[in-house]
Amino acid sequence: MWPYPKIVAHRGGGVLAPENTIAAMRCGLTHGFHAVEFDVMLSKDGVPIVMHDPDFGRTVAGEGSVADFTAQELTARDAGAWFGEEYIGEPIPTFEQVATFCMHNNIWMNIEIKPVPGFEDQTGWVVAQATKRLFENKLAYTPAALPLLSSFSFEALQAAQLAAPDVPRGFLVDEIPQDWNERLHTLGAISLNTNHKNLTPPLARAIKEAGFGLFCYTVNEPARATEILSWGVDGFCTDRIDLIGPHFGSAEGHISPSAR
Ligand code: G3P
Numbered sequence: 566m567w568p569y570p571k572i573v574a575h576r577g578g579g580v581l582a583p584e585n586t587i588a589a590m591r592c593g594l595t596h597g598f599h600a601v602e603f604d605v606m607l608s609k610d611g612v613p614i615v616m617h618d619p620d621f622g623r624t625v626a627g628e629g630s631v632a633d634f635t636a637q638e639l640t641a642r643d644a645g646a647w648f649g650e651e652y653i654g655e656p657i658p659t660f661e662q663v664a665t666f667c668m669h670n671n672i673w674m675n676i677e678i679k680p681v682p683g684f685e686d687q688t689g690w691v692v693a694q695a696t697k698r699l700f701e702n703k704l705a706y707t708p709a710a711l712p713l714l715s716s717f718s719f720e721a722l723q724a725a726q727l728a729a730p731d732v733p734r735g736f737l738v739d740e741i742p743q744d745w746n747e748r749l750h751t752l753g754a755i756s757l758n759t760n761h762k763n764l765t766p767p768l769a770r771a772i773k774e775a776g777f778g779l780f781c782y783t784v785n786e787p788a789r790a791t792e793i794l795s796w797g798v799d800g801f802c803t804d805r806i807d808l809i810g811p812h813f814g815s816a817e818g819h820i821s822p823s824a825r
């Protein structure tokens with residue numbers, strides 16, 4: 566089951582913009598993407614913010630942990646300068662800011678719950694609650710009208726399940742565990758989201774035959790994308806939104822942009 570877009574822009578704009586910022590979401594949109602993946606963790610005061618690393622140093626200058634700073638302090642930090650001069654001043658956004666941007670622009674969201682270690686339960690709960698509030702009037706609709714919450718943290722997804730049972734969940738794994746079927750059932754998940762590097766055709770077949778959606782991260786080569794789609798993979802996220810367009814793999818995707 567995968568009622569969602571097939572090709573998803575990873576961290577907003579892949580490698581073309583500073584990840585997990587509003588500028589990244591805008592970049593994905595400019596490339597025609599109406600589907601994004603981004604990462605969410607909690608500030609010290611429990612506000613969901615959009616960031617990948619639990620510590621400063623790579624995309625945000627400085628040292629220390631995200632969990633030691635309030636949302637007000639975090640959203641004053643620069644998350645764009647590392648990427649290029651034109652992005653200086655691009656802030657760490659809150660989840661609410663990114664979700665609002667996506668909802669206004671009709672962008673589907675794969676919200677990855679990325680807890681700072683030690684905050685799994687709380688992060689799953691808060692992010693699911695916040696998502697539920699944003700989509701309150703759509704909860705009675707089909708899953709296609711809703712975002713997908715995913716996480717590598719089983720615990721975070723269990724908390725999300727308790728907080729917002731009607732918001733769909735996908736279990737993220739690097740390597741597919743032996744007991745994947747049982748875990749997906751326990752979480753009431755609709756999909757397995759996995760590293761394409763560790764997927765095999767028999768595993769793909771088994772997951773699809775069990776009735777689950779199958780999503781892969783992070784596929785950056787068109788030939789590999791074609792290969793895994795032929796195995797029955799429903800969708801994947803990509804950093805190379807310049808090479809793999811939003812209609813890749815569909816009839817429309819074979820028409821060159823200039824001919825459209
Ligand atoms: O959600 C898919 C993918 O983003 C998982 O890995 O580390 O890029 O968040 P990561």
Ligand code: MG
Pocket residue numbers: 602603604677
């Ligand atoms: Mg992610």
